Each structure stands twice: as C-alpha cells, then as structure tokens.
Amino acid sequence: MFETILNVISALAIPLIIVLIPLYGYRKGLKVYEVFTVGAKEGFDVALRIIPYLVAIFAAISIFRTSGAMQVLSWIMSPLTSLIGMPGDVLPLAFMRPLSGSGALGILSELVKTHGPDSTIGRMASIMMGSTETTFYVLAVYFGSVSVTNSRHAVPAALTADLAGIISAVVLTNVIFG
Amino acid sequence: MINVIWLAMILIGVTIASADCLLDFVDGSILWSPTMEPLVNLTSGVFDSVKFAVTLAIGLVGIMSLWLGLMKIAEKSGLINIVAKAVKPVMIRLFPEVPPDHPAMGSIVMAIAASVLGLGNSATPLGLKAMQELQTLNKVKDTASNAMCMLMAMSTSSVTLIPATIIGIRAAANSTNASEIIAPVILATGISTTVAIIMTKILEKLPRFRYPDTGEESSLPENQQNPSQENA
Numbered sequence: 001m002f003e004t005i006l007n008v009i010s011a012l013a014i015p016l017i018i019v020l021i022p023l024y025g026y027r028k029g030l031k032v033y034e035v036f037t038v039g040a041k042e043g044f045d046v047a048l049r050i051i052p053y054l055v056a057i058f059a060a061i062s063i064f065r066t067s068g069a070m071q072v073l074s075w076i077m078s079p080l081t082s083l084i085g086m087p088g089d090v091l092p093l094a095f096m097r098p099l100s101g102s103g104a105l106g107i108l109s110e111l112v113k114t115h116g117p118d119s120t121i122g123r124m125a126s127i128m129m130g131s132t133e134t135t136f137y138v139l140a141v142y143f144g145s146v147s148v149t150n151s152r153h154a155v156p157a158a159l160t161a162d163l164a165g166i167i168s169a170v171v172l173t174n175v176i177f178g
Numbered sequence: 179m180i181n182v183i184w185l186a187m188i189l190i191g192v193t194i195a196s197a198d199c200l201l202d203f204v205d206g207s208i209l210w211s212p213t214m215e216p217l218v219n220l221t222s223g224v225f226d227s228v229k230f231a232v233t234l235a236i237g238l239v240g241i242m243s244l245w246l247g248l249m250k251i252a253e254k255s256g257l258i259n260i261v262a263k264a265v266k267p268v269m270i271r272l273f274p275e276v277p278p279d280h281p282a283m284g285s286i287v288m289a290i291a292a293s294v295l296g297l298g299n300s301a302t303p304l305g306l307k308a309m310q311e312l313q314t315l316n317k318v319k320d321t322a323s324n325a326m327c328m329l330m331a332m333s334t335s336s337v338t339l340i341p342a343t344i345i346g347i348r349a350a351a352n353s354t355n356a357s358e359i360i361a362p363v364i365l366a367t368g369i370s371t372t373v374a375i376i377m378t379k380i381l382e383k384l385p386r387f388r389y390p391d392t393g394e395e396s397s398l399p400e401n402q403q404n405p406s407q408e409n410a
Contacts (some may be wrong), residue, residue, distance in 0.1 A: 009295070009339075009340075013295050014300065017248065018248065021248045021251050021252050021255075021257060022248070022251055024251075024252075024255050024257050025251040025252070025254065025255040025257070028254075028255040028256065030251060030254055030255050032251055035247075035250050035251050035254050036247035036248065036250060036251055037247065038247075038250055039243075039246040039247040039248070039249055039250025039251070039253075040243035040244065040246055040247035040250075041243070042242075042243075042246045043238075043239050043240075043241075043242035043243030043244075043245075043246050043247075043303070044239050044242075044243065046238075046242055046246070046303070046306050046310075047235045047236060047238045047239045047242055048235070050235055050238075050306075051231065051232055051235045054231035054232070054234060054235055055228045055231045055232065056184065057184070057231075058227040058228055058230065058231040059188075059224050059227060059228050059231075060184050060187040060188050060191075061187065061227070062220075062223045062224050062226070062227035062228075063187060063188050063191035063192060063195075063220060063223070063224060064187040064188075064190065064191045065191075065223070066191075066195070066216075066219050066220050066223035066224075067190075067191035067192065067193075067194045067195035067198070067216065067220055068194055068195070068198060068216070069187075069190050069191045069194045072194060105343070105347075108344070108347060109347055109351075112347055112348060112351045113351060116351070117347075117348040117351040117352070117353035117356065118353055118354055118355070122348075122351075122353075123358075123359065126341075126344050126347075126348055126359045127359050127362045127363055127366060129341070129344050130338055130341035130344050130359060130363035130366075130367070131338070131362075131363055131366035131367050131370060132370070133333070133334040133335065133336075135334045138302075138305075138330070138333060138334050139180070139330060139334075141302060141306070142305055142306060142309050142326075142329075142330055142333070143309070143322060143326075143330070145306045145309055145310065146309050146310055146312075146313040146316075146319075146326075147319070147320065148313070148316075148319075148320060148321065148322045148326065149180075149320050149321075150320055150321040150322060151180055151322050151327070151330075152321065152322045152327055152382070152387045152389070153327055153377075153378065153381035153382055153384070153387040154322055154326070154327040154330040154331065155180060155183070156377070156381060157327060157330075157331040157374060157377040157378040157381050158330055158331050158334045158335065158374065160373060160374070160377045161331055161334060161335035161370045161371070161373050161374035161377065162334065162335070162370065164335075164369055164370040164372075164373035164374075165335065165366055165367060165369070165370035168365070168366035168369045168370065169362070169366050172362040172365060172366055173362065176362055
C-alpha cells in the first residue's frame, strides 16, 4: 500500500510541477513564456561553467579506478569491515559509491547477478546503493557552478554522512534480513 | 582538502598502474612480468572519462534549462516564498546565516525536496540554483559559506523515499520482492542525514575550517560572475 502510494507520487511529481508552476504564475499575471525562457537561458551557462570541474574530478577518478587502486584499498580495509559484518564482496561498492555513480551501479548489478537479489549480499548492496550518494560528483558540480574552490568542511562532513549510510546499510541488512 | 584528495588519487593510481606494469601478484607471490598494458589502459581510460565529463555537462543543458525556467516562474510569482515560509522554523535553524525571506531559502527547500522525492537528475539543477542564490550572500566568493556546506551535506545524504533505479535492477534480476529495500533505505538515509547535519554544525566551528574574515569583497577572483543578480 505504502509502496503503491510512493510509486504514484514519483510518477506524478514532475508532470504536476510542470503544470502547477506556470499555472500559478499565469494567475499572478506573469508572462509565463517569457519568464521561463529568461530562466532557461541560465541553463547553458551553468552547464558550461561546471565542465572544468567535472573534467578534473572524472580524470582523477578514472585513474584511481583503472589502475586497480580501488581493489588495493578494499584489500587493505577488509579486516576492518569484516568487524562490522560487511562481507568482502560488498566493500568495492562502498568505495566506488562516492566516486562514480555509473561505476557503483555496475558493481551493484554484478553483485545482484552473481549472488542473487534476495541474498544477504544482494540486499546489503542494494540498500547501501540507495543510502549513499556520488559525493565527489555532487561536490564538483555544486561548488564548480559557483566557482568555489575552498570547500572547507564540506568534504569531511559529506563523507562522514556517506560512512554513516554505509554502516547503517550493513547493520540494517543484518538485523532485518539476518 | 580537495587539493590533497585529487592529487593523491592521481599519484596513487599512476604508481599502482606502473607497479602493475612491471610485476604480477599471483597467490601472494610477486612475479616479474614486464608489460605496458596497465598504463595504456589508464591513459585511454582518462581520455574516455574526460570526454564523458563534457558529454554529461552538455547533456545537462536541457534538463537544467527546463528547471531553471520553471524556477524563474516560481520565483517571480512568489510561489517559492510560500514554500519557504512553510518550512521556515526548520530552515532558520539549519541555515542561520540566510535571511528567512531571501530567495535562497525557497531554492534550498526545492532542491532538498527534489532529492528526497528521488527526482534524480532534477535535483542537480535545483541544487545548483540554490548554490547560486547562496553565492550572492557569500562574502568570500571562492570559499564555501556555512550554508553552502550544509546544503552540500544535506544533498549528498538526503532521505530517499523511492530508490527507483535500484528497485529496477533487483526486479530485472528476478527478486521475489524487489521493493523490500524501501524501508531500510529510508531508515539508513534518515540516519545519514542526521549525521550530515550534526557533522556540518560541529566541523564549521573548528579552527581549521574557519571561514575567512571578511573585507575581501573587493578582491574577487577575475572569473567571478553573479548569475542571479537579477533577483536582487
């Protein structure tokens, strides 16, 4: 039931927003078409402005991934993660997730395929994927769009939150499905 | 911070790929086997991914323009202010530096709502819009303000109601109950959002992350633009 409601909301959300905002503007006497295009023009600027930051972050992530540094890191960390009940197979996902959305999605599909979606590993990986974000991408894009280079405490705060999401995913999987 | 992480990723990656060119690690023993393949793969990987970075940015133009256009209507019609007013009590605690009636508040609410509803690639344009509003309040333009860091932390950890992509992958793999992960995901993201907020509030007070004293407004970097100045 809850699930059906959520699915309906997610399907309706965008069409509803696209209708309601211009309708409201029109009733307030706005020239909605003209105002829309003024705002839309900014879209191009923003996209262009984030390119250098995206190139920088994607280059570093690519080097880190293709070199096998990711596997080395997972291997070093594995004694620690087994302590909190995380199987070694899920560890690369935990490391990939903040770096690359498509990379993490690849690992998730692989894990779900090999171990089955209803296995502990399959469930843990799915929950972990849903509970975390591609932090470095979001960071590059968000701060890049306003040319902020000194990100202060944003990285440690966001990564701690990711870590909390990862640990919660492991614990919740073991508690609920264990 | 980002400087060190960026450089370390490149250095560690190139070092490991170079070692991989010379040595092979098989069952705990190290074998001498010179080959250029790991470095060649690394190079083509970098070229591919920077190309993808540009494709991704250009691909954002369409959806970005759609949302920024709608947001402009919402802003001019006063809709955003209504939204912002509704969640004012929470927002002034999370973003104390932002004046409660500033357009940034509405944009932040819209951005967070988009990521909670799982609107995926719609969350990015709305988040960027909010960042730009916050930049108009930022006194040191190349440094993130407390509010910007809070928005970043909340966006990357935000509560997720429907992890649609993941449910799709599970369903495609013939899961008996593909959406059984919804409740744990809501719970886990609730925890991570709480941690994000607490950590941001604690870290922003630490001396090493201190916001520089103002008085630098006149010496902005030359590439500073102020994209939302027409909101003033």
